[in-house]
Amino acid sequence: xxxxxxxxxxxxxxxxxxxxxxxxxxxxxxxxxxxxxxxxxxxxxxxxxxxxxxxxxxxxxxxxxxxxxxxxxxxxxxxxxxxxxxxxxxxxxxxxxxxxxxxxxxxxxxxxxxxxxxxxxxxxxxxxxxxxxxxxxxxxxxxxxxxxxxxxxxxxxxxxxxxxxxxxxxxxxxxxxxxxxxxxxxxxxxxxxxxxxxxxxxxxxxxxxxxxxxxxxxxxxxxxxxxxxxxxxxxxxxxxxxxxxxxxxxxxxxxxxxxxxxxxxxxxxxxxxxxxxxxxxxxxxxxxxxxxxxxxxxxxxxxxxxxxxxxxxxxxxxxxxxxxxxxxxxxxxxxxxxxxxxxxxxxxxxxxxxxxxxxxxxxxxxxxxxxxxxxxxxxxxxxxxxxxxxxxxxxxxxxxxxxxxxxxxxxxxxxxxxxxxxxxxxxxxxxxxxxxxxxxxxxxxxxxxxxxxxxxxxxxxxxxxxxxxxxxxxxx
Amino acid sequence: xxxxxxxxxxxxxxxxxxxxxxxxxxxxxxxxxxxxxxxxxxxxxxxxxxxxxxxxxxxxxxxxxxxxxxxxxxxxxxxxxxxxxxxxxxxxxxxxxxxxxxxxxxxxxxxxxxxxxxxxxxxxxxxxxxxxxxxxxxxxxxxxxxxxxxxxxxxxxxxxxxxxxxxxxxxxxxxxxxxxxxxxxxxxxxxxxxxxxxxxxxxxxxxxxxxxxxxxxxxxxxxxxxxxxxxxxxxxxxxxxxxxxxxxxxxxxxxxxxxxxxxxxxxxxxxxxxxxxxxxxxxxxxxxxxxxxxxxxxxxxxxxxxxxxxxxxxxxxxxxxxxxxxxxxxxxxxxxxxxxxxxxxxxxxxxxxxxxxxxxxxxxxxxxxxxxxxxxxxxxxxxxxxxxxxxxxxxxxxxxxxxxxxxxxxxxxxxxxxxxxx
Numbered sequence: 001x002x003x004x005x006x007x008x009x010x011x012x013x014x015x016x017x018x019x020x021x022x023x024x025x026x027x028x029x030x031x032x033x034x035x036x037x038x039x040x041x042x043x044x045x046x047x048x049x050x051x052x053x054x055x056x057x058x059x060x061x062x063x064x065x066x067x068x069x070x071x072x073x074x075x076x077x078x079x080x081x082x083x084x085x086x087x088x089x090x091x092x093x094x095x096x097x098x099x100x101x102x103x104x105x106x107x108x109x110x111x112x113x114x115x116x117x118x119x120x121x122x123x124x125x126x127x128x129x130x131x132x133x134x135x136x137x138x139x140x141x142x143x144x145x146x147x148x149x150x151x152x153x154x155x156x157x158x159x160x161x162x163x164x165x166x167x168x169x170x171x172x173x174x175x176x177x178x179x180x181x182x183x184x185x186x187x188x189x190x191x192x193x194x195x196x197x198x199x200x201x202x203x204x205x206x207x208x209x210x211x212x213x214x215x216x217x218x219x220x221x222x223x224x225x226x227x228x229x230x231x232x233x234x235x236x237x238x239x240x241x242x243x244x245x246x247x248x249x250x251x252x253x254x255x256x257x258x259x260x261x262x263x264x265x266x267x268x269x270x271x272x273x274x275x276x277x278x279x280x281x282x283x284x285x286x287x288x289x290x291x292x293x294x295x296x297x298x299x300x301x302x303x304x305x306x307x308x309x310x311x312x313x314x315x316x317x318x319x320x321x322x323x324x325x326x327x328x329x330x331x332x333x334x335x336x337x338x339x340x341x342x343x344x345x346x347x348x349x350x351x352x353x354x355x356x357x358x359x360x361x362x363x364x365x366x367x368x369x370x371x372x373x374x375x376x377x378x379x380x381x382x383x384x385x386x387x388x389x390x391x392x393x394x395x396x397x398x399x400x401x402x403x404x405x406x407x408x409x410x411x412x413x414x415x416x417x418x419x420x421x422x423x424x425x426x427x428x429x430x431x432x433x434x435x436x437x438x439x440x441x442x443x444x445x446x447x448x449x450x451x452x453x454x455x456x457x458x459x460x461x462x463x464x465x466x467x468x469x470x471x472x473x474x475x476x
Numbered sequence: 477x478x479x480x481x482x483x484x485x486x487x488x489x490x491x492x493x494x495x496x497x498x499x500x501x502x503x504x505x506x507x508x509x510x511x512x513x514x515x516x517x518x519x520x521x522x523x524x525x526x527x528x529x530x531x532x533x534x535x536x537x538x539x540x541x542x543x544x545x546x547x548x549x550x551x552x553x554x555x556x557x558x559x560x561x562x563x564x565x566x567x568x569x570x571x572x573x574x575x576x577x578x579x580x581x582x583x584x585x586x587x588x589x590x591x592x593x594x595x596x597x598x599x600x601x602x603x604x605x606x607x608x609x610x611x612x613x614x615x616x617x618x619x620x621x622x623x624x625x626x627x628x629x630x631x632x633x634x635x636x637x638x639x640x641x642x643x644x645x646x647x648x649x650x651x652x653x654x655x656x657x658x659x660x661x662x663x664x665x666x667x668x669x670x671x672x673x674x675x676x677x678x679x680x681x682x683x684x685x686x687x688x689x690x691x692x693x694x695x696x697x698x699x700x701x702x703x704x705x706x707x708x709x710x711x712x713x714x715x716x717x718x719x720x721x722x723x724x725x726x727x728x729x730x731x732x733x734x735x736x737x738x739x740x741x742x743x744x745x746x747x748x749x750x751x752x753x754x755x756x757x758x759x760x761x762x763x764x765x766x767x768x769x770x771x772x773x774x775x776x777x778x779x780x781x782x783x784x785x786x787x788x789x790x791x792x793x794x795x796x797x798x799x800x801x802x803x804x805x806x807x808x809x810x811x812x813x814x815x816x817x818x819x820x821x822x823x824x825x826x827x828x829x830x831x832x833x834x835x836x837x838x839x840x841x842x843x844x845x846x847x848x849x850x851x852x853x854x855x856x857x858x859x860x861x862x863x864x865x866x867x868x869x870x871x872x873x874x875x876x877x878x879x880x881x882x883x884x885x886x887x888x889x890x891x892x893x894x895x896x897x898x
Contacts (some may be wrong), residue, residue, distance in 0.1 A: 063772065064770075064771055064772040064773060064801045064802060065769075065771050065802065066688070066691075066693070066771030066772040069691070070756070070769075070771065071692025071693055072692050072693060072694070072759070072765060072767075072768065072769070073692070073765055074692075075756030075757070075759045075760045075769065076756060076757075076760060130755075133755070134753045134754045134755050134802070135752065135753055135754020135755075135769075135770070135801065135802020135803055135804075136752075136753060136754060136800070136801075136802045136803070139753055140753060142734045142751070142753055143733050143734060143753070150751075152734075152735065152751070153735070154733055154734050154735065155730075155732055155733055155734060155735035157730050157731075158730065158731050158732055158733040158757070159731065160731065160733040160755055160757055161733040164733070244757075247731070248727070248731060248757075248760065248761040249727050249761060249763060249878060250760065250761065250763075325621075327594070327595060327619075328595070331593060331595070339503070340503045340504040394760055396503075397763065397765070398595070398763040398764070398765075398878075399595075399597055399701070399718075399763070399764065399765060399875075400589040400590075400591060400592055400593050400595070400597075400703075401587050401589065401597075401699075401701035401702070401703065401716075401718075402764075402765040403503055403588055403589040404503070404588055404692040405503050405504035405588065405692075407504075
């Protein structure tokens with residue numbers, strides 16, 4: 001038997017001929033150079049959408065929830081769909097930055113900053129919807145357990161209240177995690193900045209970072225602790241969001257499979273959104289060496305796995321509906337496939353069951369254009385998944401006499417589109433003023449980071465050339 | 477019977493509609509074909525409506541719609557069909573030309589689906605079937621399956637999942653008296669909808685207009701469901717009034733984030749309008765879908781606009797709160813009448829009793845029902861009518877398998893068809 005094994009090194013995570021200095025340069029270049037014209041154009045469009053959103057919300061508060069297409073069986077519509085959709089998108093960021101960090105996945109460094117920023121802005125868009133979808137918004141603070149003159153607590157058995165805690169905790173931890181990761185990079189920008197304003201602002205944000213051993217020591221510990229804190233949140237937030245549905249008794253909602261199924265779906269859509277944004281940004285900002293093809297393939301693999309998990313969950317739901325013998329559950333599944341919303345069901349099946357199967361092919365996984373298209377299809381599919389759950393289940397529930405058809409109005413649509421304005425306004429500000437890749441972390445996964453096993457000539461990580469020196473204690 | 481609001485239509489059977497190329501409305505289809513009907517050279521355009529059970533080759537139209545200048549409730553609703561009705565043919569005309577104009581018209585219908593889809597919501601039997609199986613209306617008979625939770629209840633030493641109705645004489649009865657309940661006798665119900673209108677008048681329910689009804693936002697606290705069963709040409713029509721069930725284990729109460737809907741001591745599920753923040757989660761989680769949401773400031777519009785708002789304002793019931801935009805509302809079991817009776821009893825008895833005599837509290841729907849199909853009263857009074865009706869073997873609970881334990885129950889419908897006619 002031959003024992004002729006060959007050492008096959010992992011492909012380098014950063015492509016091209018880079019030194020630590022050149023990495024700092026290509027990343028720090030964007031925040032420190034003058035604003036490109038294209039950015040103003042994109043920012044202008046985002047601002048217009050944001051203004052549209054604020055206008056739509058102003059009209060909503062003035063006029064009432066009736067401007068949306070909601071009706072009596074379907075008390076929740078686009079607002080809740082969009083909420084779940086945006087929260088789901090946010091999940092990729094936390095998964096990449098926290099869970100992949102704990103699993104020592106070096107490739108995460110290329111996209112973690114980017115994905116975390118996306119998480120924060122997506123959660124902002126998400127949190128916006130439950131706040132505006134209520135009746136009298138001026139008393140929305142009643143959902144918080146604050147002491148009040150009515151001497152009444154919120155109802156702790158309501159999943160909506162759990163949502164309030166889950167989403168606000170998630171937002172806080174994500175923001176802290178993101179900021180802690182940014183501190184060393186703020187210091188880099190502070191040191192490189194030419195203008196006084198930039199020096200002072202980055203300097204304040206850098207919290208007096210000197211790059212000393214003690215700084216790094218504290219930083220690594222803080223980062224590890226926050227990663228540990230954020231890890232359960234990846235699973236808990238969407239679990240609790242799914243409880244909004246699973247804890248109620250509506251057929252198509254009341255299902256124990258919802259928590260894992262929602263979390264898988266969230267990661268699926270989140271990775272798709274990161275891919276969509278990354279494919280554009282890396283081109284414009286010349287970061288192809290860092291956000292390279294191997295990284296994208298790995299992301300595609302995550303999408304394939306979670307996409308198939310979601311598809312499996314659909315299968316399970318169908319099986320359980322049949323196996324349970326529960327006529328209302330069976331009824332709703334029959335209605336999904338043949339009822340008034342069947343068109344939505346088939347869009348969903350195509351986007352979430354058929355599409356991930358393309359990713360079995362390595363060629364497709366490594367094709368930029370196809371990856372981009374698939375990432376967009378996935379996000380459309382995940383939106384329709386929430387549509388089918390929220391609207392189709394509600395509109396055709398227990399008593400056929402109540403069944404009604406939900407159609408969105410102009411205001412539903414404009415509010416949804418408007419949140420893209422909110423998202424991209426913040427996202428563009430992030431691209432413009434902050435380092436979009438974690439400079440310090442990327443360096444950590446380059447071959448140069450290992451001073452003992454780095455070969456200057458081949459620029460590669462090599463096996464130890466010599467046995468470690470053993471110092472004989474007695475001779476010293 | 478049609479569940480159409482605001483408009484009049486030309487009713488016809490499925491076969492006639494097929495011949496005229498008219499499509500039936502349904503879930504998601506509110507726009508119907510408009511027909512041009514010509515009698516003696518006079519043409520009227522009127523929307524067509526497929527009515528199961530209608531006689532073939534004939535069309536029914538109603539008069540009295542399409543009036544002008546009578547205020548906001550009648551303007552622009554329906555078609556004036558009097559031109560078709562001449563003194564020579566007061567009730568029916570035979571020489572009629574009908575043409576499908578190809579135009580579409582939106583009809584505000586409050587029930588889009590006619591079939592029960594095999595769900596045993598409205599239980600009924602013939603007299604013979606009832607004699608053969610007097611317990612036909614139980615869950616076990618209706619579905620030929622054991623009620624979920626029955627096995628568990630057996631292990632706990634009960635006949636069935638615990639319910640207040642089984643414990644009329646037992647010690648585990650709630651200590652507060654009275655406890656309110658309602659029974660609706662489907663055998664008596666004729667499906668006229670008077671209960672809905674009585675409730676609307678009693679409880680200051682705003683009229684919201686055709687636009688909002690088409691959006692599916694009708695505000696009625698009690699509705700009459702109508703199902704068709706059997707052959708589309710000769711169906712059985714079944715009627716079922718559905719108010720809030722005042723569930724003992726109310727799904728709405730558990731999901732409200734601010735505890736705006738809660739239970740009263742006397743067993744009523746109550747809405748606190750001032751506490752409601754309008755998440756609509758309660759309405760979503762209500763399996764009976766009896767909760768109504770103020771999508772707009774309907775009350776303000778109803779009370780301040782139109783040709784004579786002061787008359788409308790004077791028609792309001794001063795004992796019932798009007799509801800603001802963005803809050804949920806629903807049947808209260810006419811809590812204002814209940815509390816009035818409790819106060820009166822307390823005064824009469826010098827504070828000794830809060831239990832009004834049986835029959836001294838009538839809900840608006842009960843009072844107005846021409847067939848006396850609705851019973852309401854105190855379940856802790858073993859002699860009250862409502863307690864007696866709940867002991868009837870036709871008594872059943874709507875969606876009993878969900879274990880919401882409704883306080884409102886139904887008496888199943890019986891038919892006695894004449895075999896020579898059937």
